[in-house]
Amino acid sequence: DRIPSRGLGDVYKRQPLFNPDPLLRRTLWAVQWCFSQIGMLIWLGMLIWGVQTLAINWGRFRDVSEGLLGLANLPWLYLAMVITKTLHEFGHAYACRRYGREVPEMGIMLLVFNPLPYMDASACYAFTRKMRRVFVGAAGMYVEIFVAAVSILYWANAAEGTLTRLAYNMAITASVSTVLFNLNPLLRFDGYHILTDLVETPNLQMRAQNLMKYWVNRHAFGLHNQTISANSRTEAMWLTVYFIASWIYRMFLLVGILFFVSKQWLIVGALIAIVFGIMWLILPVLKAVHYVFLGAQLMNKRIRAVSVTCGFFG
Numbered sequence: 001d002r003i004p005s006r007g008l009g010d011v012y013k014r015q016p017l018f019n020p021d022p023l024l025r026r027t028l029w030a031v032q033w034c035f036s037q038i039g040m041l042i043w044l045g046m047l048i049w050g051v052q053t054l055a056i057n058w059g060r061f062r063d064v065s066e067g068l069l070g071l072a073n074l075p076w077l078y079l080a081m082v083i084t085k086t087l088h089e090f091g092h093a094y095a096c097r098r099y100g101r102e103v104p105e106m107g108i109m110l111l112v113f114n115p116l117p118y119m120d121a122s123a124c125y126a127f128t129r130k131m132r133r134v135f136v137g138a139a140g141m142y143v144e145i146f147v148a149a150v151s152i153l154y155w156a157n158a159a160e161g162t163l164t165r166l167a168y169n170m171a172i173t174a175s176v177s178t179v180l181f182n183l184n185p186l187l188r189f190d191g192y193h194i195l196t197d198l199v200e201t202p203n204l205q206m207r208a209q210n211l212m213k214y215w216v217n218r219h220a221f222g223l224h225n226q227t228i229s230a231n232s233r234t235e236a237m238w239l240t241v242y243f244i245a246s247w248i249y250r251m252f253l254l255v256g257i258l259f260f261v262s263k264q265w266l267i268v269g270a271l272i273a274i275v276f277g278i279m280w281l282i283l284p285v286l287k288a289v290h291y292v293f294l295g296a297q298l299m300n301k302r303i304r305a306v307s308v309t310c311g312f313f314g
Contacts, residue, residue: 014109014118016105019104020105020119024097032098035094035095046146046150050149050150054156068172069261073169080166080169080173081169081177082116082117084144089117091139091144092119092137092139095121095135096124101121103123104120104123106119134197134198137197140190141183144174144175144177144178186242187246187249188205204242207230211239215240217297221304222304223297254277254280257272292305
């Protein structure tokens, strides 16, 4: 993506493979029309057509989803994910190259033990116009939604077969991942970076976390010499709301994935719960406990901090 560190937490490893910029330069002429007004009108028309087709065939679409995590379908699901994510990354890369910025790296990212493609389009942060940065951030989702619409249309009108099964899985991966992950600004994916560009607030998540730490230190632990990370009362309010909403959404997503996967793969669901539970619950709690009992800032407020923390957990 724009910056390769996007993901669910920081559980990722990157393996660069090659420099895609020469390929992007040579082929930009063939795809740049997709980002023009005509291309956007075609995209909107396909989206409306795809949603209408899905509504008409919703019963059949829902019935097929019962076997989505079946053993026979898992290879198709993963293949569909690789294809859609590759197209997603090319969307970012072509959008960045369209405005003259280099995309120097493409490779494989191991995200939560799952190998997926990535492109480093972080050069877009050099754009002085924030709408260009927003455009690059949205380009991957722009491509995926188009892919989802085309896949729905093919699946609904083609006979049963290999391509039909692949199209169904591509429709699922391109639409669900876009709505639940990439589009949502509460996770550090495309929607998050688009929001930070629109409100011109870099490091939004870190600032929200620091603000919550400030509130706890000041009002729970009695530290009054802290520096607030918000520039105004309004900013402090919406950063607090963002932190709470982000935490709630992560828990919702964790429970939702757990129940969905556990219907067919109980052990896999349990492993997913363990991984995300460690990332989003256990590690933050351990860091908080370490801060309360050993943090230098609480040297003169240790008894109060420990008492308040134990009372909260109690």
